[in-house]
Amino acid sequence: MPNKAGILFKRLSLKSRLVLAATVWLTAMIIAAGVTVPSQVYSYMVDDAKAQLNIYLDEITGNLEVDEAGELTLSTQLSDPRFSHPYSGLYWSASTDQSQIRSRSLWDRQITFKDKNTEAFGARDELLIYVDSTLYFPDYDGPIHITIGIDEQPIEDTLHKLMGQLWIILALLYVGVMAIIVIQVFWSLSPLTKMHKELNQLRSGDKTQLEDDYPSEIAPVVSDLNALVFHYQELLDRARHHAGNLSHALKTPLSVLKNEVATLDDDTKQHLQPPLDQIQNQIDYHLGRARMAGSKNILSVRANPSQRIDAISMAFDKVYADRGITLINEVDSELEVSIDPTDLDEMVGNLLENGYLWAQSIIRVHAQTLDQENVNIIIEDDGPGIPEEKLTQVVKRGVRLDETTPGTGLGLNIVSEMVHSYRGEIALSRSSMGGLKTVLTMKLSH
Template identity: 50%
Template sequence: MPNKILTRRLPSLRSRLLLAAAVWLITITLAAGYLVPNFIKRYLIDQEQQQLALYVDELTARVEFGADGRVSLPEKLSNPRFRSPYSGLYWTIQVNDQQFRSRSLWDARIAGDEQNGYTGPKQQSLLVVQRTILLPESDAPVTLMVASDQAKLNTTLQQLTQGLWLILLTMAAGILVLIWLQISWSLLPLRTLRQNLKHVRDGEATELTGTYPIEVKPVIDDLNALLFHYQELLERARNHAGNLSHALKTPIAILTNEVANLDPADQQQLTPALTQLRQHIDYHLGRARMAGAANVLAARSAPAVRVDAIAMAMNKVYADRGITLVNELDSELVVAVETRDLDEMVGNLIENSYKWASHLIRVHQTARNAHTVSITIEDDGPGMDCEDYHTVLQRGTRLDETTPGSGLGLSIVNELAHSYRGSLTLDRSALGGIKAVLVLPRPRTES
């Protein structure tokens, strides 16, 4: 089953770090913007209540009963606001049904209670401090009340809150910019690594170069060692495969000629063994060629060009069959496959079509996603049974022994496609024959 390539784009490290910093800053800013004004308001109210308590003390010291039994205030309080009408600072003295009030109240009264709050002459909200005392001249309790308008306090609090929010937002924006600069500077080595990887992928370099932090340097060294080891092993495997191919061709050719001179009975006994030996050699040489590109990261091929070249060769080999190949591939299409491996895969599929097609072979493409492309090769031949589609992809399987071939072509194509994280599937073509769908990766591009 072909490997599925993850197409969902994950957020970058920079985005994650910036998002985490932004969430943290927003949380801290909102918390500070909510808590600090509450602390300031509590502090201002406490300060105002302490001042009102001082006025209550002053009022307590000066209140007395006259000879007629009525409450009086012989001496005026020190703050002149108590004598200015509707100044926002008021006092009252309540004894039974009698009420003595400051000139600042004029003809109004303080309304309300502790539970619902107090209101002043102009329905403004008041902050009240009251005290109940007993005087020697009267058995009735005396209630002293001093009140101040909260409008000034609220205005002060509003101005402080606005200034606080301005400071918090400016500070949060500045911190976020500094964090962005810090993240960009910290991730600069990774950007350098990304550029160097692109150079390696494009074939412009064979190793990663540059200066990296000590946290990244061991990874770079291991990657360079792995790239060098891979290239060395790959080149050695290709050389061994080529040497083995040349070393075995001559002995097998000699044995084949000698067997041809034997009696028919001996030929019938030895020919299958030689055929099997040739198939094994062809298969394992094909596997050796499947080792991958000399620079796998820089592998790129243009399928349209290779199909034209292969079709030109096949038209000469199968000239007597009169087959027409229609190449509908985009000339700018590029796949991340080495040219020799692409020739091996497409060549085998096109050759099979030339063997079985009646008149027409069609080669076209279908974009699966941003990472892969499907190259479809179909013909108008007789086709095959549906249950054989999977069987013919097995090594050495041939459905028609009369047609020349080793039965290894489709197996090699299948394994080559898997080595590039692609796939090969067979199905019935709309033309009547077989449709081979070869899924290959696209080159990775810089975003």
């Protein structure tokens, strides 16, 4: 089975696709900015703190003294008063193998290291940003280790406040950009919305063509569509006129020939009558196909099946009164299909006439909505029906299963081709009532 999510995605409108793509892209950019900007700011602030610590390191190195015994002294007080304030968060210490001195800010504590000397902690066990260095003085043979650290928490607090403000700014930016994108998408696609509205007006018969004030990208499509609609309507109009002219032109000569043949002897009549019937069948068939071409305004056609069925059944009730057939019409009176009323009469009339000819007592007509676009008109009877192996044959041109009944064998074939011309289908099967079940699939009118 096809993936439902994939089908729904393919059916997304252009507006939805553009807005969805913009939403995904903008969301990714905002999240990336929200993650990378704080990280970059934190790195910058740490680097800035280490740069300041290196300045202090140079100051300590310049004022540090060591004697031959390895005793360390600082010749002057450092410039930053925080080194003298206990637990201030800014610390230093210097040590040799024999001696160690440290800032007053450490008080009675020391700078400690954990996790393989990757993390340093101060007097209050606060995590430090630190720099360290190993020096060698000419008056002392051993190494001198100097470590300077500063509390990391103020940077974390500053970063936390910055992130809060940053996310507010990014949220406002997100909403503002999305609003602009949505406005841009709807404005850019408004000509397509206008075209859809005009096509609906064409379908309803309120317009005969689309307007010509479209953007340059759509204007050629609109122009070609107007030309196609005009050409199609002209061809249909011309075809119907030709069909009517042909019908009138052939009716009188054919009637004369039939009357003349009727006066001839039986032997001659037997030879001439079949060709005349064949000519009549051919005329009926091709005139039916000409009528099947559709409405003059194909986009605006609509018909009410329930009303047409009632009208046709009233006529057939009189014609076939001696058969006592009851037609039950269960089709919704509000239902409308996109078919010309004349063509719907042709299709339904052929099917109902078959029902009146073959049903025992009841013909049932009902509808079944398939989806938002299609509906089934179902005609069933309680007659003898058609054998399963012959269901596909009866819609072929000229096929008659019973030669004793009047007809040309063209009815179901004309119905099949007519419903196909309206993008529909016909299906024959056995009815639950025992007779024939005919299903006409048609497009709903909107």
